[in-house]
Amino acid sequence: MHTSSGRSRRVVTYAAVTALAASLLAACSSDDDGSAGDGKITLNVGTFGVLGLKQAGLYEEYEKAHPDIRIKENVIERNDAYYPKLLTQLQSGAGVNDVAAIEVSNITEIVQTQGAKFEDLGKAEGVEKSAYLDWKWKQATTEDGKTVGLGVDIGPTALCYRKDLFEKADLPTDREQLAKEWAGDWDKYVALGEKYMKKAPKGTKFVDSASSVYNAVFAGATERYYDENGEEIYEKSQGRKDAWDAAMKVARGGMSAKLKQFDPTWDQGFANARFATVACPAWMAGYIQEKTGPGGKGKWDMAKAPTDGNWGGAFLGVPSAGKHKKEATELAVWLTRPEQLAKIFAKQASFPSTPSVYDELKPSAATKAYFSDAPITRIYAGVAKNIPSAVYGVKDAQIGQSITDIGVLQVEQQGKSPEEGWEAAQKEIKDVLGQ
Known part of the structure; x- marks a missing residue:
């Protein structure tokens, strides 16, 4: 959903902007370093639009079950502003979110050009390939079988x-x-x-x-x-x-x-x-x-x-440049489990990528x-x-x-x-x- 205009850039200009952005991200990444004064690990989740993870109370629920984790959502309204920033972060390795949302219209580019910069979530503990729509799983999987993102919604x-x-x-x-x-x-x-x-x-x-x-x-x-x-x-x-x-x-x-x-x-x-x-x-x-x-x-x-x-849909990936890949992977896996995606539907009707819950989906009374x-x-x-x-x-x-x-x-x-x-x-x- 939602990309950007203004892409008429010359290579030199783009390189200069990328370098500047990388330096700024590095200089401003103290919020993103995962450290907290109370000893908790801060996991930054980059999203666009209204993905529903926060709105459905999933962050709060996860934090209660994991007292050592604090989740911070960094949301940008439009994907056309979010996605170029994600690419810059992946390129520089600076300021990267621990968990990053990827819109379906960008997933092919991520798989084919940025796959090496993401963790293989297909091998993560607790992930069941059969729980997801087959076509959704394939969209986020490289030719050599690496799965760079788990489906959130369609x-x-x-x-x-x-x-x-x-x-x-x-x-x-x-x-x-x-x-x-x-x-x-x-x-x-x-x-x-x-x-x-x-x-x-x-x-x-x-x-x-x-x-x-x-x-x-x-x-x-x-x-x-x-x-x-x-x-x-x-x-x-x-x-x-x-x-x-x-x-x-x-x-x-x-x-x-x-x-x-x-x-x-x-x-x-x-x-x-x-x-x-x-x-x-x-x-x-x-x-x-x-x-x-x-x-x-x-x-x-x-x-x-x-x-x-x-029209649309998203994935969650874990950039390999993140400082807390283990914790981020555990969070991404938990957020995209069928039972969590059903909670998002109940809150705001975002439709899960996990068909096992379709028969029991109920939107909220509100x-x-x-x-x-x-x-x-x-x-x-x-x-x-x-x-x-x-x-x-x-x-x-x-x-x-x-x-x-x-x-x-x-x-x-x-x-x-x-x-x-x-x-x-x-x-x-x-x-x-x-x-």
């Missing part, structure tokens, strides 16, 4: 919508009716957006951003940015084309609030009810609750999306009430069982971000044509790929 994707805004726009609010209305066809979802805009409550739009629609449609693509041989196919990819076309209809149709996802203005859009729908991978449910606040309780609902897909008693488990479990197999490439995240934060935004926010937007995205992609 991103089966639904659609979340504001019932109160739908009602004011004279649209149906029943989740089953809506799911049937747009089943199998994102164009039907867009058509509903056109209806919404005819009677939209003042100051609101149908969707938060065209990029959100792009990502939701792309989540169900079997053909993405790379083929099985690792070759880039983003230009001719049918999955990319379908997602781009849907995003362009939203951007050009005046249906979008034109918000850049995971920026402060997007967070404010939740709080101020500026949009009626948002693509809703499982991890988004917790984000919606946190950013909309108490006032959104019972106003949000959830329905099955037009197509099944996976989450169910927040989403109008929607059958959250049934919706996400149904999608999870039908997520299409997809190939991820080394620069998957960067290609996707170039498309959404350069191409889509130029059309959406600057009024450029879809052709101009795609041309700008291609230019950025080629820059990212060094072509």
Whole structure:
């Protein structure tokens, strides 16, 4: 989920920035050295967004069971800011977190280029490979069998919508009716957006951003940015084309609030009810609750999306440069056990990468009430069982971000044509790929 722009760097400049960052990290790493005045070991956990580990009380629970351990979460809101910092830390070996979250769109690059800088969690005590989804395990495993990360969550994707805004726009609010209305066809979802805009409550739009629609449609693509041989196919990819076309209809149709996802203005859009729908991978449910606040309780609902897909998901890895690898490994293993992942789901509906708990998953009463008693488990479990197999490439995240934060935004926010937007995205992609 969530990468960055501004990658047009010359090699010399990048090297200079990396060296400077490394020196600064080294100079500022006293907080990260794992020492504490009370004799406890401090384990630093690097995360992005709302991963749910802290929110579900897992750190507190672990600390109670391990009195000699203190856990500090170092969270960065957007993965596009978090991930470059992680790469700099891995490169320099300075300021590295003891446990590091890795987003699924970055896992291939980590496996293929940074695998030697992580501990092999597949050999850690207490880890059972069979507990995890097979495809999730393979994503974090090198060709020679080293597993650099354990799966936290996956991103089966639904659609979340504001019932109160739908009602004011004279649209149906029943989740089953809506799911049937747009089943199998994102164009039907867009058509509903056109209806919404005819009677939209003042100051609101149908969707938060065209990029959100792009990502939701792309989540169900079997053909993405790379083929099985690792070759880039983003230009001719049918999955990319379908997602781009849907995003362009939203951007050009005046249906979008034109918000850049995971920026402060997007967070404010939740709080101020500026949009009626948002693509809703499982991890988004917790984000919606946190950013909309108490006032959104019972106003949000959830329905099955037009197509099944996976958007996002994370892993936990243990960098080998960390000062407390043994303790960090034990923590990473514990945090990703099925019973702990079920607790995260209960708190904020982030969907576990461990299918053994699917039949017993229950969202918290607060989450169910927040989403109008929607059958959250049934919706996400149904999608999870039908997520299409997809190939991820080394620069998957960067290609996707170039498309959404350069191409889509130029059309959406600057009024450029879809052709101009795609041309700008291609230019950025080629820059990212060094072509």
